[in-house]
Amino acid sequence: MVGTMQLDLPYALTAEVTHRCPLHCPYCSNPIELRQRENELSTDEWLSVLTQAGDLGVAQVHFTGGEPLLRQDLEVLVHCAREAELYVNLITSGIGLTEERLRQLSEAGINSVQLSVQASSAKLADSIAGFNSHELKRQAAQRIRASGLPLHMNVVLHRANLHQIEEIIELCVEWGAQRLELANAQYYGWALRNVQQLLPRREQLQEAEAAYVRARERFRNQIELLWILPDYYEEFPKPCIGGWGRLSLTVAPDGRVLPCTAASEIRSLSFENVKERELSWIWKHSPSFNAFRGSDWMPEPCKSCERRELDYGGCRCQAFLLTGDARTADPVCKWSPHRYAITDRIRSIENIDDHAPAPVYSYRGR
Amino acid sequence: MSAVKLSDRPSLRSPGLMKYDKARQTELLLLPERVVELNDTAGAILRLCDGQRTVTQLIEELETVYVQTGLGDDIVAFISSAAERGWLELCN
Ligand code: SF4
Numbered sequence A: 001m002v003g004t005m006q007l008d009l010p011y012a013l014t015a016e017v018t019h020r021c022p023l024h025c026p027y028c029s030n031p032i033e034l035r036q037r038e039n040e041l042s043t044d045e046w047l048s049v050l051t052q053a054g055d056l057g058v059a060q061v062h063f064t065g066g067e068p069l070l071r072q073d074l075e076v077l078v079h080c081a082r083e084a085e086l087y088v089n090l091i092t093s094g095i096g097l098t099e100e101r102l103r104q105l106s107e108a109g110i111n112s113v114q115l116s117v118q119a120s121s122a123k124l125a126d127s128i129a130g131f132n133s134h135e136l137k138r139q140a141a142q143r144i145r146a147s148g149l150p151l152h153m154n155v156v157l158h159r160a161n162l163h164q165i166e167e168i169i170e171l172c173v174e175w176g177a178q179r180l181e182l183a184n185a186q187y188y189g190w191a192l193r194n195v196q197q198l199l200p201r202r203e204q205l206q207e208a209e210a211a212y213v214r215a216r217e218r219f220r221n222q223i224e225l226l227w228i229l230p231d232y233y234e235e236f237p238k239p240c241i242g243g244w245g246r247l248s249l250t251v252a253p254d255g256r257v258l259p260c261t262a263a264s265e266i267r268s269l270s271f272e273n274v275k276e277r278e279l280s281w282i283w284k285h286s287p288s289f290n291a292f293r294g295s296d297w298m299p300e301p302c303k304s305c306e307r308r309e310l311d312y313g314g315c316r317c318q319a320f321l322l323t324g325d326a327r328t329a330d331p332v333c334k335w336s337p338h339r340y341a342i343t344d345r346i347r348s349i350e351n352i353d354d355h356a357p358a359p360v361y362s363y364r365g366r
Numbered sequence B: 001m002s003a004v005k006l007s008d009r010p011s012l013r014s015p016g017l018m019k020y021d022k023a024r025q026t027e028l029l030l031l032p033e034r035v036v037e038l039n040d041t042a043g044a045i046l047r048l049c050d051g052q053r054t055v056t057q058l059i060e061e062l063e064t065v066y067v068q069t070g071l072g073d074d075i076v077a078f079i080s081s082a083a084e085r086g087w088l089e090l091c092n
C-alpha cells in the first residue's frame, strides 16, 4: 500500500529530452511555447537528473519529446538510466529509428518501445502528421519486432481518424504490436488551439466506441487494447494522473520539473529547474509540487464533494486553460460552474459536415 | 482462472522486470506502462519465477525459507492470478 501519512515517492519520470520533432501533429501535447535546442539540458545535466531520479525512488523512465531520437546522446542517457536500475521505455514517432540506431539503443539496455501512428492509411496519416512518415513508421515497427523488443503502439483519436478505428487496430496487429493505446485527444496546448478541427461529435464517438468493442472481441488474445476516454463527453473529469505530485514527474527539455507534461501551461505557477535545485527538493518542497497536493487547496464544489478522493477535482491544466484559475473544478465536471466552457465547444462543432474539405490545422513549427 | 500445473515453469513475461527498491524498501514489478508495488510474499514468489524452477520446486523453496508447510494452495492461487494479469508466462 502507498502510505497516505507521509509523502509518496514518484514511480515514473517522463524525460522530455527535446521539443524538436520532424512531425507536426495538430494535437501535440508539447506546450505552445516550444523550447529551442539551445535551451536543452546538456548530456551531463540529463545524466545527473537520471541518477537523482533513481535515488528518489523513480523506477521507470519514459524518454519522449518531441522526438527523442533527435538527441544524439540518447544511447548514453539510456545506458545511465539502466545503471540507475530504471526500466527504460522509449516513446517515438519512429522517424530516425534506423537499424543501427536501434541496435545501439538495445545494447544500451532499452526495455520497450512505444511507436505512434496517426491513421490506418498513409494518405490520411501523412496529412495529419504534416510529414510523409507512415511508411517510415511501418519500417520502424518491422525493425523493432525483428530486434526482439516488444512493440507497443499508440494513436491519438480525433475527428479526422475516428472512423478508421477498426482499421487502425488491424494495422497495429499486422505490424506486430502487443499493445495499443487508443487515446482520444486531450485538449491542452496544440490540441486546444485546434479543438474546432479535432473534437468529434457525440455520434461519431459512439460509433467509434462500438467499433472498438467489436475489434476488442475480434482481436482478443492478439493485442491488448487500452481505450483512453474522451473527457469532454463525460459527466465527471478524469483523475489528475493519480493526484498532483503523487506518482510521477516530468522534466522538460530546458530542465524545468513539472508534475505532468501539460503543466507548463499553468501560468499562475512557476516551476523549479534542475539546473538550480536538486530533484528531491523539488519533489518534496517546491511550491509548484505542493500547490495541489491533498485537498486543502480545493474550493467548492470540490471541497465538500464525495468524489474528491477519486478524481482530485480533475485536471489542473484543463481547469487553468478553460477558466483561468487552476484551483477550480475541472470544467468537465457536471457540477462545475464553468461546464459551459465544454458545452459551448461541443455545440460549436455539432453542425460541421463530415464531408467538408480537409480541416486546416494550426501546426507546430510552421 | 488459468490452470496452473505443478510441473509448469513460470517466468516473468517479457519485458517485465523485478527491482528491489531501496527508497521504499519493497519489491517492485516494472512493466512498460506501470509499476506494481508488491508485498513481501508476492515479491518472493515472483523472484523465483525464472523459467527454470517448476511450481513444485518453488513451493518447496518458499516453505523452507518461511519455515512453514501448506503454502502450496496460496502460491498456486497467486501464480494463477499473476498469469491472468499478464505478469507471468506459464511455460512447461
Ligand atoms: S505529438 Fe506529434 S508533433 Fe508532437 S511530439 Fe509527438 S510526434 Fe511530435
Ligand code: SF4
Residues within 6 Å of the ligand: A236, A237, A301, A302, A303, A305, A306, A307, A308, A309, A311, A312, A313, A314, A329, A330, A333, A334, A335, A336
Ligand atoms: S465537484 Fe470536484 S471533486 Fe466532485 S466530481 Fe466534480 S471535479 Fe470531482
